[in-house]
Amino acid sequence: MNRSIVLQVLVFFIYLFFQVLILKNAVMFHVAFCFLYIGYLLLMPVETNPLILMALGFVLGFSVDVFYDSLGLHALSSVFIMYVRNYWLAGLTPQGGYDANALPSVANNGVQWFITYVLPPIFLHHTILFFTEAGGFDYFWHTLTKVFASSGYTLLVMLIVEYVFPGRRS
Amino acid sequence: MxxxxxxxxxxxxxxxxxxxxxxxxxxxxxxxQYHGARFFNSSNNMVGGLNNFSQNMRDYFSLREVNSVLAEENARLRKSLELRNQIIVSGTIADEVLVPRFDFISAKVVNNSTDRYTNFITINKGSREGIEAGMAVISPQGVVGKVKMTSSHFSVVTSLLNIDLRISGLLKRTGHFGTIQWDGRDPQVVEFEFIPRHVKVMVGDTVITSGYSGVFPEGILIGTVEEIDLREEAPFYEMRVRLAQDFRKLSFVSVVKSNLLHELDSLELQIPDLKR
Missing domain, CATH: 1.20.5 (Single alpha-helices involved in coiled-coils or other helix-helix interfaces)
Incomplete structure (x- = not known):
């Protein structure tokens, strides 16, 4: 138990620093951003308490914000998808239910299920993020382009991570 | 209960x-808001230090280009220094009239973004070196932005690529002034507005800072007019200006300390209706 918490904290910092030191510079065509850090939040064990999820979402989002100079922006979006996550997971329960302490990962549930699971939260997160950043709907089409391009990019990188580290945190 | x-x-x-x-x-x-949270941003020493480390890694890839830009600027400065020396020696201007209106503090960019709507730049000099919020920031190739806030060793600069920043620009050929503001799309192009329609504007015209606000020195290059749009019955042109400075390649900047800003402000303050 203790060991898994230490590991969890370590993975938290790996995601955080990977995001702010490397992915921050990996913007494609000025519109596609990769926010892999939400992968950490989405891949928490299925039965995690929503309060813990939201607290984690807030802390991680806030830490990312400090580096992006956008105080509150990532925290807001992350807390939102963390609130929605468990309801969404409940709606996606596979036949026979989830195993105890199972991870919502590709290894456990298959690619198709995984994409169905992560894509809506990613899209939601990016929509909130970019529209809040733009301060409304003044730049609607350009912001929407950003949302779609970034969602695809984030999903792709998340899938790659899933295949490279399949046994993560089980 | x-x-x-x-x-x-x-x-x-x-x-x-x-x-x-x-x-x-x-x-x-x-x-x-202008003076927002003071601690939780990239001018915080720990975050700034980490960004500094990250930027140091990236710097190696742009060394050659930075070198050539700096060398060019050196040459240009030496030329203007020579010119100024000649003027003083020939005695046309008395030396005490030449008050140094601006001081320049050179700084290195440690964190930069160009792809968001509100872009900021972090530099490695802070209040210790005399940097204050509101000072102008320029680079060898043009205008960069305005200092937003400082810590003791770092400062966060509101980039010109920030939809909230407006600066006053001057059409060099005709002398008309308007407002420069970014529209959040292309990081190399900004909008230039409020040039009245009777002015004959041409593609390729140079746009420089006006120096009216006393923050930016006058005559700092902003860019060249790329696209002109004049709608029927619109009183002003809508222009798009290609920036002289490529913000993705920013590495060294100068913070401009205006020595006469307080004098200018206190003079203009006496006239209540004066708006800038």
Missing amino acids: ERIFLFLYQYRAFFTFLALELFCAWLIIQNN
Whole structure:
């Protein structure tokens, strides 16, 4: 138990620093951003308490914000998808239910299920993020382009991570 | 009373959610104001240090280009220094009239973004070196932005690529002035507005800073007019200006300290209706 918490904290910092030191510079065509850090939040064990999820979402989002100079922006979006996550997971329960302490990962549930699971939260997160950043709907089409391009990019990188580290945190 | 607690407890997830979101929204609004949260941004020493490390890694890839830009600027400065020396020696201007209006503090960019709507730049000099909020920041190739806030060793600069920043620009050929503002799309192009329609504008015209606000020195290059749009019955042109400075390649900047800003401000303050 203790060991898994230490590991969890370590993975938290790996995601955080990977995001702010490397992915921050990996913007494609000025519109596609990769926010892999939400992968950490989405891949928490299925039965995690929503309060813990939201607290984690807030802390991680806030830490990312400090580096992006956008105080509150990532925290807001992350807390939102963390609130929605468990309801969404409940709606996606596979036949026979989830195993105890199972991870919502590709290894456990298959690619198709995984994409169905992560894509809506990613899209939601990016929509909130970019529209809040733009301060409304003044730049609607350009912001929407950003949302779609970034969602695809984030999903792709998340899938790659899933295949490279399949046994993560089980 | 008990039922209220029970109610709160039953929906604790929702209320936590609400509280956190409200807090975040408050943070965002606070941060958009001029002197927002002072600690939690990249001018914080720890975060700045880490960014510094990250930028040092990236610097190796742009050394050659930075070198050539700096060398060019050196040559240009030497030329103007020579010119100035000649003027002084020939005695046309008395030396005491030449008050140094601006001081320049050179700084290195440690963090930069160009792809968001509100872009900021972090530089490695802070209040220790005399940098204050509101000072102008320029680079060898043109205007960069305005200092937003400082810590002792770092400063955060509101980039010209920030939809909230407006600066006054001057059409060099005709002398008309307007407003420069970014539209959040192309990081190499900004909008230039409020040039009246009777002015004959041409593609390729140079746009420089006007120096009216006393923050930017006058005559700093902004860019060249790329696209001109004049709608029927519109009183002003809408122009798009290609920036002289490529913001993705920013590495060294100068912070401009205006020595006469206070004098200018206190003079203009005596006229209540004067608006800039």
